[in-house]
Amino acid sequence: MEHLTKKSYYELLGVEPSATLAEIKKAYKERLLNSHPDKTQRTTRDNIVVELKTAYSVLCNDEARREYDDEVQRRFQKSGLISSGEGLDVVTLDDFVCDVEAEGEDSIATFRKDCPRCTAQDGFVLTDNDLEDNGTPDGMGGYEIILQCSACSLWLKVQYYEDEEEE
Ligand SMILES: [Zn+2]
Structure with missing residues (x-):
């Protein structure tokens, strides 16, 4: 991978x-x-x-x-992910809407994005846990995750940084 x-x-x-x-x-x-x-x-x-x-x-x-x-x-x-050899569309977490829910002592952040192709609402959803467990270092200090729309075949590459300070 x-x-x-x-x-x-x-x-x-x-x-x-x-x-x-x-x-x-x-x-x-x-x-x-x-x-x-x-x-x-x-x-x-x-x-x-x-x-x-x-x-x-x-x-x-x-x-x-x-x-x-x-x-x-x-x-x-x-x-088997991509058959055309075309590059994936790249987005960052800034393109997502972030909700934070308190769960006991912890809080869980969920990032949602409507699909830019089929316009499915929340076609792309990521949680804190996804970011921590499934990210791959991109070699430039950040991480990335490849994610598919829940409603169509569009794949997006999400780039992000770990431990972002929230002021
Ligand atoms: Zn879609």
Whole structure:
């Protein structure tokens, strides 16, 4: 499962798998600028820059990109999760509505989101426990969970950070 939930190079750069070389170059430059040290923690930033460089070096090379596409395709087919090889839509917990319920001494937070495709109400639901038990480190200081709509076949990737301070 580990490499399955890791971001693809396309997702890292924020481009479509069909992006042209010019689009990839542009996205790469923008991402590098966005990871300016003023905006991100230093260690996180270093990791991001390394990942961006790796992604870019593969995607800007025709042959390496073809090999990478093949590999991604195989990986997704093997998992059975995604057949098209397309990237998943990525959302964060900020896109969810959060309810906190007291349960004895504890409180349980539930995150709900309507499905952006079939508009099912609360098509996506996550609890604190899901986040703690089922998250996969994304390699950049955060975690992610892949979640399917309860009413249709849409999958979303939810990115979040553990132990978020609530002020
Ligand atoms: Zn849906």
